[in-house]
Structure formats: C-alpha cells, structure tokens
Amino acid sequence: MEFVKTDKAPAAIGPYSQAVKVNGMVYTSGQIALRPDGSMVEDDVVLQTKQVFENLKAVLEESGSSLQKVVKVLAFVADINDFATVNAIYAEAFGEHKPARSLVAAKTLPKNALVEIEVIAVC
Numbered sequence: 001m002e003f004v005k006t007d008k009a010p011a012a013i014g015p016y017s018q019a020v021k022v023n024g025m026v027y028t029s030g031q032i033a034l035r036p037d038g039s040m041v042e043d044d045v046v047l048q049t050k051q052v053f054e055n056l057k058a059v060l061e062e063s064g065s066s067l068q069k070v071v072k073v074l075a076f077v078a079d080i081n082d083f084a085t086v087n088a089i090y091a092e093a094f095g096e097h098k099p100a101r102s103l104v105a106a107k108t109l110p111k112n113a114l115v116e117i118e119v120i121a122v123c
Contacts, residue, residue, distance in 0.1 A: 008058035010034035013110065018059045026063040026121050030076070031055040032113035045082045045114045049089040052117050065121040067094055072120040073101040078113065080105040086115055 004019035004026065005011075012018055012029060019028040033041040033048035034055070041051045053067075060066050077086055083103065090101075099119070109116045 004059060004063045006058050006062035008036055008062070009055040010036055010038050013038075019063050021063055021123055024123050026060065026065050026123050028056060028059050028063075028119050028121075030074075030110075030116040030118040031059070032110055032116045034111070040111055040113070043114070045077075045079075045085050046089065048114045049086050052115050053089065053093045056117060056119060060119070060121055063121070064123045067119075067121075068097050069123070070094070070097070070099040070119045070121040073099050074118050075101065075103040076106040076109055076116040077103065078106060078109050078115070082114065 002021040003017040004021060006018065009018055009031070016029050019026050031052045033051040035041065035051065041047050057067060075086065075090070077083060
C-alpha cells in the first residue's frame with residue numbers, strides 16, 4: 001500500500017491521504033474546490049467543478065494514473081439543480097471515456113463546497 005501526496009493539489013484537510021495505491025489501483029479521497037495553496041475557489045459551480053478536476057488530475061498523475069484510467073466516479077453536489085452544469089464539465093473532462101458513476105446531492109459538503117468528487121482508477 002502506498003499513500004499518495006502531491007503539492008499540485010490541496011493537502012488533505014483531515015487525517016487522510018490524497019489517495020492510496022494498492023494492487024494496481026488508485027483510490028482518491030474526495031476533492032473539493034481548494035486550490036493547491038488551500039484557498040477555496042469562488043462560490044461558482046463552474047469554477048469549483050473545474051478546480052475539482054484539476055485536483056483529481058494532479059493526484060492521479062502523482063499516482064501514475066490519469067482521468068482516462070478512471071473506472072468509477074462518486075460525485076456529490078450541494079444542489080441537485082447544478083446537475084446539468086456539473087455533468088457538462090464532467091463530460092468535457094472525460095471526453096469519450098465513460099467510467100461508471102454515481103452522483104448524489106448532499107445537504108452540506110466540506111467547507112461549504114458546491115461539488116466534491118472522488119475516483120477509483122487503474123494505475
């Protein structure tokens with residue numbers, strides 16, 4: 001088991017790792033719209049979703065993986081009315097790659113984020 005850490009994504013805000021690699025797979029922790037310096041992106045679902053994907057890309061790259069190797073996505077939105085907006089950015093980020101996905105609305109996300117996404121990928 002290997003614990004993944006990169007300064008190209010925000011540090012964990014609790015007692016957990018950015019990701020864990022085990023048996024040829026990488027499991028990321030949920031990413032919210034924190035910049036690598038720990039500051040939160042503006043209260044805008046488009047900007048926040050784009051930052052989440054930048055964070056995921058950085059963690060996956062540090063793990064020896066990429067968005068194109070993702071097999072499962074779990075996404076949370078603070079407002080289900082943002083589904084279409086998040087879905088459009090998601091589609092852009094993954095392109096023709098279509099991993100399995102769940103997307104649920106959550107009452108409150110850490111730091112009052114609008115979006116949180118975690119992934120499982122092949123290394």
